[in-house]
Amino acid sequence: MGRLSRRAFAVAALAALTPASSASAVPRHPRAAAGEMRGMWLATVANRDWPSRAGLSPAQQRAELITHLDTAVRNRLNTVIFQVRPTADALWPSPYEPWSQYLTGTQGKDPGWDPLGSAVAEAHARGLELHAWFNPFRIANHTDPQRLAASHPARKHPDWVVTYGGKLYYNPGLPEVRAFVQEAMLDAVRKYPVDAVHFDDYFYPYPVAGQTFDDAAAFDLYGGGFGNRADWRRDNINRLVGEMAARIKSLRPGTQFGISPFGVWRNAATDPLGSDTRAGVQTYDDLYADTRRWVRENWIDYICPQLYWNIGLAAADYAKILPWWASAVRGSGTRLYVGEALYKAGDPAQPAAWQDPAELSRHLTLAKEHPEARGHVFFAAREVREDKTGSMARVVADHYQRPARTPR
DSSP: OOHHHHHHHHHHHHHHHSOGGGGGGOOOOOSOOOOOEEEEEEOOGGGSSSSSSTTOOHHHHHHHHHHHHHHHHHTTOOEEEEEEESSSOBSSOOSSSOBOHHHHSSTTOOOSSOHHHHHHHHHHHTTOEEEEEEOSSEEESSSOGGGSOTTOHHHHOGGGEEEETTEEEEOTTOHHHHHHHHHHHHHHHHHSOOSEEEEOSOSSOOOOTTOOOOOHHHHHHHOTTSSSHHHHHHHHHHHHHHHHHHHHHHHOTTOEEEEOOBSOSOBTTTOTTSBSOOOSOOIIIIIOOOHHHHHHTTOSSEEOOBOOOOTTOSSSOHHHHHHHHHHHHTTSSOEEEEEEOGGGTTOTTSOGGGGSTTHHHHHHHHHTTOTTEEEEEESOHHHHHHOTTSHHHHHHHHHOSSOOOOOO
16 A cells, blocks of 8 residues: 555544544654664563553553654654564454453453554554564463453364463464464454564574473374474474465555564574574574575565674674674665664663663664664663663664654
8 A cells, every 4th residue: 555545544544533633733753864764662462561551441542552652753763563463362353363451451352442553543643654563373371271262263273272381372383373373464454554564583482491392293294295393393484474475465565574583593503604693592493483584585575683682792792693684684675674672771680781871872883884784673662661771862862863764
């Protein structure tokens, strides 16, 4: 959908969703030069960033959401990545999955408004892009299917579910699961002019010591063409990514597809093509996500690796992993944005570098040496708003003195 039609949608939706007096109060970016991602994640799982707690009224929830969007504008950001499917649920009226419990406290209970529809309209009215953030396979942060809404697909199809690490997951090895989760996510793309579909770092779950992700039956049924289960698992995730990319472009050609993986594809000690890191997790081997291949084969529009480490950290030095990613995207059609750990700023449990409010600003300075790095995304909205250490203010003062539009 083109920009003019997105604007028309935004104006019409605002008229229906907000008081008439609100339009004149909406801050807007002035005309600005194009070409830099300045984003923040807005997490809803466990009420991390929004809403502040379950059970608020629709008016209270909407007001909190607008505060986050206005905070993004004040910090001269241009994109909000809004988590709309945190745990196999929905922040819009979905025919596939229940309303999220993080809205009302009860999964499946209608909150009385449409958060995603409102977020798209309000973001576009402010000159912000709205990227809809989905988690493909996580069902619940507990192991009791009886706590899910009675209508939940996981209760109707218990054979789709794997219990692992104290959580419930859909099994990516089942074709019917991959088909279902795609339909559930694409429902939002059909209904709303979102600027992007966004996945984070969760594909197969992070390893839990002493536990096995039990997909043996699925492997026996569908893995015959593979030499080992790891290759089959990577193929399952590749299929999800490739199929989603094609279907997004078919449904809404102007909508981007971006992924924000854990920041290490493979360590150089594992693979000579890997990065100069000693990370305990490697996405290729542990999450079965071949992120480098997605970049090199142009399956996605952008990649936003979570480079959540400080400059000089021995195991994963920001100053070493950033050039690796710049090299990985070089010559491809995939844009590189950098995920930044604003949440670590001032945390006493973090290395000493994070106690310096200038650490994040130094990241942006370093990234300017790599033209492939087309911008940054900050985790997360709560820290952008609170900015207890002044780290975000330092980034704005040093790097965001003027607004910027996103790369295209």
